[in-house]
Amino acid sequence: MLSKRAVSSFVSLLVLIVLVFFLSRLTGDPASLYLPVDASEAMRENFREINGLNDPVLVQFGNYLSDLVRLDFGDSLRKARPAMDVVLEAFVWTLWLAAITMVLVVVAAIVVGSIAAFNVGKPFDRIASVFSLIGASAPDFWIAIVGIVLFSVTLGWLPTSGTGTVWHWVLPIAVLFIRPFGLILQIVRGSMINALGSAYVKTARAKGVKSSPIIFVHTLRNAMLPVITVIGDQAAALLNGAVVVESIFGFPGVGKLMIDSILQRDFNVILAAIMVTAIAIFLMNILIDVAYALLDPCIRT
Amino acid sequence: MADHLLEVRNLSVRFHTAQGVVNAVNGISWHLDKGETLAILGESGSGKSVSASAIMNLIDMPPGEITCGEILFDGIDLLKASVEDRRRLNGKRIAMIFQHPLSHLNPVYPVGWQIAETAMAHGRGKAEAYDRALALMERVGIPNARAAMAKYPHQFSGGQRQRLMIAMALVLKPEILIADEPTTALDVTVQAEVLSLLEELKAETGMGLLMITHDLGVVAEAADRAVVMERGRIVETGTPHELYYNPQHPYTRKLLAAAPGKGEMRSTPAAAAPILRVQDLRKSYGGFQALKGATFDLHAGETLAVVGESGSGKSTIARLILRLEEATAGCVLWQGDDLLTKSPRQMARVRRQLQMVFQDPTQSLNPHMSVFQIISEGWAIHRDIVPKVQWKARVAELLQQVGLEPGHALRVPHQFSGGQRQRIAIARALALEPEVIICDEAVSALDVAIQKQVIDLLGELRNRLGIAFIFIAHDLPLVGDFADRVLVMQAGEIVEQGTVRQIFDAPQQAYTQRLLFAGLDADPDIHATRRSARLAMARG
Numbered sequence: 001m002l003s004k005r006a007v008s009s010f011v012s013l014l015v016l017i018v019l020v021f022f023l024s025r026l027t028g029d030p031a032s033l034y035l036p037v038d039a040s041e042a043m044r045e046n047f048r049e050i051n052g053l054n055d056p057v058l059v060q061f062g063n064y065l066s067d068l069v070r071l072d073f074g075d076s077l078r079k080a081r082p083a084m085d086v087v088l089e090a091f092v093w094t095l096w097l098a099a100i101t102m103v104l105v106v107v108a109a110i111v112v113g114s115i116a117a118f119n120v121g122k123p124f125d126r127i128a129s130v131f132s133l134i135g136a137s138a139p140d141f142w143i144a145i146v147g148i149v150l151f152s153v154t155l156g157w158l159p160t161s162g163t164g165t166v167w168h169w170v171l172p173i174a175v176l177f178i179r180p181f182g183l184i185l186q187i188v189r190g191s192m193i194n195a196l197g198s199a200y201v202k203t204a205r206a207k208g209v210k211s212s213p214i215i216f217v218h219t220l221r222n223a224m225l226p227v228i229t230v231i232g233d234q235a236a237a238l239l240n241g242a243v244v245v246e247s248i249f250g251f252p253g254v255g256k257l258m259i260d261s262i263l264q265r266d267f268n269v270i271l272a273a274i275m276v277t278a279i280a281i282f283l284m285n286i287l288i289d290v291a292y293a294l295l296d297p298c299i300r301t
Numbered sequence: 302m303a304d305h306l307l308e309v310r311n312l313s314v315r316f317h318t319a320q321g322v323v324n325a326v327n328g329i330s331w332h333l334d335k336g337e338t339l340a341i342l343g344e345s346g347s348g349k350s351v352s353a354s355a356i357m358n359l360i361d362m363p364p365g366e367i368t369c370g371e372i373l374f375d376g377i378d379l380l381k382a383s384v385e386d387r388r389r390l391n392g393k394r395i396a397m398i399f400q401h402p403l404s405h406l407n408p409v410y411p412v413g414w415q416i417a418e419t420a421m422a423h424g425r426g427k428a429e430a431y432d433r434a435l436a437l438m439e440r441v442g443i444p445n446a447r448a449a450m451a452k453y454p455h456q457f458s459g460g461q462r463q464r465l466m467i468a469m470a471l472v473l474k475p476e477i478l479i480a481d482e483p484t485t486a487l488d489v490t491v492q493a494e495v496l497s498l499l500e501e502l503k504a505e506t507g508m509g510l511l512m513i514t515h516d517l518g519v520v521a522e523a524a525d526r527a528v529v530m531e532r533g534r535i536v537e538t539g540t541p542h543e544l545y546y547n548p549q550h551p552y553t554r555k556l557l558a559a560a561p562g563k564g565e566m567r568s569t570p571a572a573a574a575p576i577l578r579v580q581d582l583r584k585s586y587g588g589f590q591a592l593k594g595a596t597f598d599l600h601a602g603e604t605l606a607v608v609g610e611s612g613s614g615k616s617t618i619a620r621l622i623l624r625l626e627e628a629t630a631g632c633v634l635w636q637g638d639d640l641l642t643k644s645p646r647q648m649a650r651v652r653r654q655l656q657m658v659f660q661d662p663t664q665s666l667n668p669h670m671s672v673f674q675i676i677s678e679g680w681a682i683h684r685d686i687v688p689k690v691q692w693k694a695r696v697a698e699l700l701q702q703v704g705l706e707p708g709h710a711l712r713v714p715h716q717f718s719g720g721q722r723q724r725i726a727i728a729r730a731l732a733l734e735p736e737v738i739i740c741d742e743a744v745s746a747l748d749v750a751i752q753k754q755v756i757d758l759l760g761e762l763r764n765r766l767g768i769a770f771i772f773i774a775h776d777l778p779l780v781g782d783f784a785d786r787v788l789v790m791q792a793g794e795i796v797e798q799g800t801v802r803q804i805f806d807a808p809q810q811a812y813t814q815r816l817l818f819a820g821l822d823a824d825p826d827i828h829a830t831r832r833s834a835r836l837a838m839a840r841g
Contacts, residue, residue, distance in 0.1 A: 198404070199401060200405055202359055202405065203399065203405045203406065203407075204418075205357070205358070206357050206392060206396065206397040206470075207391060207392035207418065207469065207470075208390070208391035208393055208422045208423055209392075209422045210422065218407055221409050222408065222409055296408075296409060297409060297453040297455070298453070
């Protein structure tokens with residue numbers, strides 16, 4: 001099962017590498033970006049020769065693959081360091097950002113969603129639903145800009161961008177939090193309403209089980225099954241690098257790195273970044289499967 | 302008055318729905334004594350479960366509302382007691398089991414824990430709770446009880462799940478057990494076992510048993526007294542014997558008249574040439590053989606019943622003949638041609654002659670199509686049956702034929718009752734003027750009175766149009782009334798076949814005999830005979 005998944009993921013990764021390798025080379029010649037505008041043709045020729053850009057594209061691809069087998073991902077043109085080091089450095093930032101955001105999202109969505117489901121139609125439920133709908137549909141770049149204007153520029157409470165202190169994390173996390181929170185809250189609420197109306201809850205009540213174990217023991221675990229799938233999707237999206245949010249806040253994560261590398265035609269970094277995020281998402285999906293199996297005995301057997 | 306174990310006085314409950322206020326029960330009163338089994342008999346919608354839900358505080362309010370009444374237990378009125386006091390009674394002194402044990406057991410927890418939870422919810426320690434759970438699982442007859450505690454509900458059979466529910470209810474030796482249609486979803490043989498288990502447990506503990514059922518047979522088998530409910534009111538109370546032999550209220554009489562198994566059995570007409578010959582039909586799913594070689598003929602205009610317990614391969618035969626699933630081996634000769642080798646295009650032409658009516662019309666009719674669209678859809682595919690200009694008239698005619706009104710054509714399925722929906726499904730099948738209709742448990746989900754109406758309708762169509770039926774059913778009395786010939790199936794094999802008289806009057810196979818004895822009859826006297834026959838078989 002797992003090995004089958006690994007093989008199919010590996011094949012998709014290969015296809016992706018081929019596509020990105022050739023497509024990125026269509027964006028143009030790095031020499032025109034890295035050398036001064038008035039650089040001579042000889043200098044450009046020299047630059048291309050050093051970086052192996054003069055070979056036919058297929059030969060370049062062959063070289064890239066043979067390096068790849070030896071786990072050599074090439075060097076970053078921009079930073080003159082191994083591309084993988086550059087990517088991993090950025091990825092750690094993204095991983096932290098995604099992990100902290102997701103933990104907050106999951107806890108908040110489950111708590112608020114469960115309470116809303118238990119109070120269907122009452123004010124708490126209404127308010128939670130309205131906010132989650134706004135959150136799930138508002139564009140994050142807009143929220144990010146409004147956040148900066150309000151909290152950084154007008155009120156001066158938070159830094160506008162960069163890293164360094166805990167305060168630098170607040171705005172990016174808050175902005176990334178909103179959409180998955182709204183989405184997951186809706187799923188939790190719907191799923192909990194379903195579970196609370198289910199036959200086994202009736203049985204539990206007939207057994208004399210108290211309200212809190214009915215919610216937290218009997219229904220929550222059943223209601224989590226559809227929620228986990230959505231959590232996985234959302235977490236994968238964050239791991240991919242929150243391109244817009246990282247760029248706006250100048251956050252040195254893998255999303256920003258990818259955009260910069262594409263703009264700078266730093267081919268090796270683009271490829272390395274794609275491989276790292278793909279593997280991270282693959283591992284994430286396995287985690288989701290494991291969680292599913294732990295929660296649902298029908299899948300285990 | 303105060304001597305009764307439980308007494309419901311003048312209880313009225315109504316529900317506020319989108320369609321307005323529905324009075325579920327209107328001023329009903331009944332009582333239950335220690336060691337007694339009281340049955341509440343009624344059709345769906347009669348409000349038979351409402352008083353039980355009120356006792357257990359399971360009515361959601363809103364939309365429910367208890368407008369008046371008292372429920373007296375142990376000197377207090379439960380309806381005036383606090384939520385917490387009622388919780389303390391639930392499961393400890395009054396327990397309840399339900400119709401569908403699979404959905405009423407929590408799918409993600411081991412059954413041992415779920416049974417022990419009843420005790421733990423009432424303050425017993427974990428060790429004691431698990432000991433009790435184990436003892437009860439052994440008592441209700443779960444094999445390897447200790448190992449079974451760690452298993453999950455989906456790993457048990459339907460009958461075992463109901464036994465688990467019973468164990469869960471009896472952990473704290475309640476004084477009252479409420480059983481809401483406890484055997485409706487079970488096979489006849491399993492039903493008999495579960496009912497006798499309940500009877501034994503009642504005798505052991507002296508508890509009062511409240512049995513909610515739509516089945517006159519269950520009343521005759523299990524009840525000491527019964528109340529008959531119709532549309533939220535109690536119309537009659539009496540012992541099963543009184544109710545059966547001397548019913549006072551017209552509704553009780555109607556229910557009894559509708560109970561199958563009392564009509565003359567049909568004598569087989571002179572055998573016409575077979576129109577459908579099934580030969581050595583087989584189906585495997587992986588290593589599991591669902592059908593191990595079925596061979597039988599269907600003659601023009603005849604009704605062939607297929608009976609057996611769930612999992613015996615009854616429905617598989619229907620699905621293979623119609624090629625809703627592909628057979629593993631064998632052949633199905635329809636007018637001399639093998640259906641199983643036909644191309645999809647050829648098969649499509651044959652399909653109009655072989656129609657099917659499924660068990661659950663709620664699921665088998667598209668909820669977004671009007672009755673007109675549902676019935677006429679086949680004509681758009683088989684264009685030679687009815688020219689388009691006559692569709693409207695023909696739909697109206699068909700609706701009348703099945704006892705509905707032409708004006709119903711523009712409605713959608715959810716606007717009809719279950720029985721009406723099944724009529725629509727039958728009209729849909731008839732629209733294609735088939736020679737064979739396969740009914741897969743087509744009346745099993747219907748109330749007994751409606752079931753009789755649908756069966757009468759099918760019988761009439763059979764006489765008038767000469768349609769042959771393959772009638773898959775688990776209800777033997779019904780088969781006795783309706784069929785010409787019977788196939789008895791067990792574990793994927795046809796163990797016995799013959800005319801309805803041969804099977805019912807002189808069954809050859811032990812399995813057939815067991816099925817027949819396990820069937821519940823509305824007549825309490827017939828019951829006593831069957832029960833002793835069953836016991837004799839169990840001993841022998």
